Amino acid sequence: MEKYKRIAEDILKKAKELGAEVAHCSVRESETNEFNVDGNEFSLFRTLFDRGVTVTVFVENKKGSVSINRFDDESITQAVQNAVSAAKSSNPDTAWEIAKNIGEKHFKRGALVPDREKLFFRTKELLEDIKNRHPLIIVEQMIVTHTSSKGVYMSTTGNTYFSESGRYNAELMYSAHEGEKATSFFGSDVTVADLDKPFIDCAFIERELTDIENQLDSAPTEGKFTGTVIFTPGCLVGTVFGNICDNFASDSVLLDGTSLWKDKLGKQVADERINVSFKPSDERIVCGQVYTGEGFIAEDFDFIKNGRLNSFLLSQYVANKTGNERAKNSSFSIVIEGGTTPLEEMIKNVKKGVIVGRFSGGSPGTNGEFSGVAKNGFFIEDGKIVSALSETMISGNLADMLNNLVDISKEILIDGTVVAPYMAFDGITVSGK
Amino acid sequence: MLKDILTPKKVIFAPTSHTELRGQNSRSRGVTLVCGNLTGNSRQDISGVSARVYKNGTYGFSSMAEYSPEAAEAVLRAATENADFMSLHINKGKPSLPIVTGGNRILETDIKDADQKVYIDFAREIDNYIAKKYPNLKSRTVAAREDSMEKLLRISDGCDAHTCLQRSYVYVFLNSETTSGAPIELFEAYGGKGAFEDNFKDPQELFPKIDILYEKLMQKREGVYADAGEKTVILGSMMTGMLAHEAVGHTVEADLVLGGSVAAHNLGKPVASEIVNLTDFAHTAFGNKTPLPVYVDDEGVIASDAKIIENGILVGYLNNRESAQHFGMQPCGNARAWAFSDEPLIRMRNTAILPGTDKLEDMIASVEDGYYLLDSNNGQADTTGEFMFGVCMGYEIKNGKLGRALLDTTISGVAFNMLKTVDMISDKADWYSSGFCGKKQPMPVGMGGPAIRCKVMIGGR
Numbered sequence: 001m002e003k004y005k006r007i008a009e010d011i012l013k014k015a016k017e018l019g020a021e022v023a024h025c026s027v028r029e030s031e032t033n034e035f036n037v038d039g040n041e042f043s044l045f046r047t048l049f050d051r052g053v054t055v056t057v058f059v060e061n062k063k064g065s066v067s068i069n070r071f072d073d074e075s076i077t078q079a080v081q082n083a084v085s086a087a088k089s090s091n092p093d094t095a096w097e098i099a100k101n102i103g104e105k106h107f108k109r110g111a112l113v114p115d116r117e118k119l120f121f122r123t124k125e126l127l128e129d130i131k132n133r134h135p136l137i138i139v140e141q142m143i144v145t146h147t148s149s150k151g152v153y154m155s156t157t158g159n160t161y162f163s164e165s166g167r168y169n170a171e172l173m174y175s176a177h178e179g180e181k182a183t184s185f186f187g188s189d190v191t192v193a194d195l196d197k198p199f200i201d202c203a204f205i206e207r208e209l210t211d212i213e214n215q216l217d218s219a220p221t222e223g224k225f226t227g228t229v230i231f232t233p234g235c236l237v238g239t240v241f242g243n244i245c246d247n248f249a250s251d252s253v254l255l256d257g258t259s260l261w262k263d264k265l266g267k268q269v270a271d272e273r274i275n276v277s278f279k280p281s282d283e284r285i286v287c288g289q290v291y292t293g294e295g296f297i298a299e300d301f302d303f304i305k306n307g308r309l310n311s312f313l314l315s316q317y318v319a320n321k322t323g324n325e326r327a328k329n330s331s332f333s334i335v336i337e338g339g340t341t342p343l344e345e346m347i348k349n350v351k352k353g354v355i356v357g358r359f360s361g362g363s364p365g366t367n368g369e370f371s372g373v374a375k376n377g378f379f380i381e382d383g384k385i386v387s388a389l390s391e392t393m394i395s396g397n398l399a400d401m402l403n404n405l406v407d408i409s410k411e412i413l414i415d416g417t418v419v420a421p422y423m424a425f426d427g428i429t430v431s432g433k
Numbered sequence: 434m435l436k437d438i439l440t441p442k443k444v445i446f447a448p449t450s451h452t453e454l455r456g457q458n459s460r461s462r463g464v465t466l467v468c469g470n471l472t473g474n475s476r477q478d479i480s481g482v483s484a485r486v487y488k489n490g491t492y493g494f495s496s497m498a499e500y501s502p503e504a505a506e507a508v509l510r511a512a513t514e515n516a517d518f519m520s521l522h523i524n525k526g527k528p529s530l531p532i533v534t535g536g537n538r539i540l541e542t543d544i545k546d547a548d549q550k551v552y553i554d555f556a557r558e559i560d561n562y563i564a565k566k567y568p569n570l571k572s573r574t575v576a577a578r579e580d581s582m583e584k585l586l587r588i589s590d591g592c593d594a595h596t597c598l599q600r601s602y603v604y605v606f607l608n609s610e611t612t613s614g615a616p617i618e619l620f621e622a623y624g625g626k627g628a629f630e631d632n633f634k635d636p637q638e639l640f641p642k643i644d645i646l647y648e649k650l651m652q653k654r655e656g657v658y659a660d661a662g663e664k665t666v667i668l669g670s671m672m673t674g675m676l677a678h679e680a681v682g683h684t685v686e687a688d689l690v691l692g693g694s695v696a697a698h699n700l701g702k703p704v705a706s707e708i709v710n711l712t713d714f715a716h717t718a719f720g721n722k723t724p725l726p727v728y729v730d731d732e733g734v735i736a737s738d739a740k741i742i743e744n745g746i747l748v749g750y751l752n753n754r755e756s757a758q759h760f761g762m763q764p765c766g767n768a769r770a771w772a773f774s775d776e777p778l779i780r781m782r783n784t785a786i787l788p789g790t791d792k793l794e795d796m797i798a799s800v801e802d803g804y805y806l807l808d809s810n811n812g813q814a815d816t817t818g819e820f821m822f823g824v825c826m827g828y829e830i831k832n833g834k835l836g837r838a839l840l841d842t843t844i845s846g847v848a849f850n851m852l853k854t855v856d857m858i859s860d861k862a863d864w865y866s867s868g869f870c871g872k873k874q875p876m877p878v879g880m881g882g883p884a885i886r887c888k889v890m891i892g893g894r
Binding site for chain 1: 467468470471472474475476477478479480481491492493494495496497498499511512515516518519522523525548549550553554557571572574608615616617618661688689691692693694695698774776810811813815816817819821823841842843845847873890892
């Protein structure tokens with residue numbers, strides 16, 4: 001840590017000498033050990049030794065930033081010069097601001113040292129578990145890693161943070177096959193702090209493999225109808241709330257004024273049963289964010305509380321530009337509260353609708369309108385799953401949808417990066433052939 | 434520019450294993466102006482060295498964020514240890530990789546680097562022009578970008594190479610509202626291969642192009658929703674390129690074929706109408722350099738064109754050296770790595786449907802009730818060939834004539850079914866190269882083609 005601290009001090013000293021009134025930087029090193037599987041077979045074992053330096057300076061309220069991955073004195077000097085030069089060419093903007101006077105902090109989280117042999121064992125075990133329990137599945141690609149990093153963040157505003165972290169991650173992409181029949185591909189993902197459990201028992205990996213095997217005999221829905229859509233937790237996070245965050249609450253849409261929610265702070269934007277938070281310090285999140293890019297200590301906060309918009313997702317810069325408050329962290333450690341109804345019960349309550357495991361469509365516009373193909377899903381009629389889906393589109397409006405909630409499942413996905421249930425919404429247009 | 438510190442290390446390559454040693458310097462420069470606010474102003478320089486060793490059917494790989502003789506020796510050692518680890522635990526007993534032509538390609542172009550001020554001043558002048566001339570826009574974003582990948586490859590068996598792929602673009606996003614208050618957006622990327630200062634000498638040269646973009650946005654303000662259902666459409670070059678890349682190109686990448694893509698069961702079979710030809714070009718197409726030329730790939734294979742569809746028949750896959758051996762095909766130079774710390778993956782280069790003999794105006798005139806679909810802002814496809822593309826600019830065709838502009842819509846289908854409906858192909862092709870392809874690692878790719886007439890499902894509102 002002393003090495004990183006010395007480099008960071010040198011960067012800030014050089015920046016001040018070159019005319020920066022304010023500067024901050026991060027200096028870090030990481031090691032990644034990774035096993036790859038392609039087409040059901042091991043293909044690669046790689047070890048990466050990486051490092052990074054990011055320097056951001058402010059000269060007369062003008063900002064410049066440079067990233068390099070070298071620690072030698074010549075490269076550091078050049079990087080600081082380039083950052084100052086970029087800042088001097090920039091526009092002055094008094095909205096730029098970084099955290100002040102927090103002092104020295106130390107953060108240490110997760111598995112700092114990889115257990116390569118056990119990681120290999122768990123990877124091989126997962127591959128064998130899939131072959132034995134799900135023989136129709138072909139693993140197109142599996143990437144299993146341990147990543148550890150350590151480094152220092154330092155600012156001229158009185159902050160120095162030392163951090164060390166390490167975590168294991170398994171990502172797999174797969175599809176089911178029987179003769180020439182094949183399903184759409186699907187991805188499962190889990191992040192863990194230790195290797196105590198087999199990967200197949202983590203997150204929803206077993207459940208998702210089963211779902212994909214059950215999608216071999218698929219059919220388009222007939223005609224067009226308005227019905228209920230149950231989003232799986234992964235799809236709910238990525239497609240529904242990912243786009244809601246980007247389109248209604250993020251820096252870009254508040255800065256350019258296109259957010260539908262720009263005047264909705266403190267107001268009802270969703271059904272009162274919906275609670276969404278960003279909680280990097282939640283015990284279910286592995287190695288969550290500890291400080292933001294602007295140097296603020298990350299704190300948990302509520303985004304939507306009982307259906308009311310509690311906070312935008314803004315940086316300090318855009319908060320200053322728009323007269324709002326910054327978000328208390330800038331992670332995507334989203335925690336969506338579960339409900340009390342079992343998924344099976346939710347399905348029984350659907351008259352006509354679909355379960356959607358993945359959405360293949362463009363990003364909705366800032367008006368929230370979405371339209372795309374419902375992938376890895378099932379058609380439900382009179383409370384029963386009738387068939388798997390193919391060539392079926394869904395369309396609706398994200399903002400309207402949040403007020404058409406039907407139910408929230410008791411089952412919750414905990415994959416180390418997000419926490420989310422299944423959610424059912426009414427009033428979605430489903431069109432088949 | 435990277436100095437050659439790697440050639441002397443060839444003597445320590447493991448004698449019986451295929452070994453790649455690659456030094457790389459990746460640069461990016463960028464500025465972003467949102468409604469005149471300079472929200473992005475950054476430069477990135479990332480360099481290092483990596484080694485990959487093939488032994489008994491698996492690879493060992495290692496990289497280090499340092500370009501030095503010591504780092505080269507360290508990654509060679511670590512990659513060899515990793516290959517030994519895999520050979521011990523997973524010995525597939527596979528033979529050595531097939532022999533490819535050797536040689537040494539020398540860097541032919543200068544690598545230029547402009548000051549950050551050049552990007553800021555250029556973007557600011559474009560932004561000022563838009564703000565002054567079009568004050569009624571709801572918002573605007575102007576971004577100026579350049580990225581480059583310089584690679585020095587030394588290989589145990591194959592072609593050594595020192596290459597650089599540099600490209601630069603200006604992106605303009607214009608936002609307005611329909612008459613009913615719904616937000617609409619259009620964007621255009623200007624530029625291509627080469628340094629920023631070579632591609633953008635004078636901001637004024639872009640002004641007429643921005644005027645055209647604004648004109649299209651105003652047409653879109655008065656736009657209508659497409660009627661949902663299966664329609665006869667003319668796909669413009671960009672949409673054709675998207676189809677070639679997303680819906681066909683990915684399914685014929687040999688690693689995805691081995692993972693069970695739709696192409697696994699269709700080699701040698703008709704997958705398109707007889708007038709359809711599709712190729713992944715290496716560096717030259719239609720008598721000119723491709724938008725992002727590749728001469729030698731990161732496995733030391735001298736790049737050549739890879740034919741995918743010939744007269745409607747699926748004739749080949751995109752391979753690396755290992756998959757080419759598996760399928761009994763020739764590798765054409767499709768193994769490409771993004772950063773120094775990335776291993777080569779099977780990637781497309783410049784993928785296009787080949788031009789035909791029809792005139793675009795005749796094609797439009799031939800459609801009684803359909804659409805002319807020009808621009809896409811996104812697209813996704815499945816390994817089954819099922820695709821979905823967003824359409825952000827298009828027009829109605831009524832009785833052979835272009836009609837009203839369209840509001841955003843989507844098209845979808847299954848590639849090998851939809852390509853069988855192609856019955857006219859225009860005689861002129863265009864290329865697009867401003868984006869990244871995503872597949873474990875990002876990668877700059879070119880895609881393009883002519884206009885094609887076909888049948889496709891189009892979403893309505």
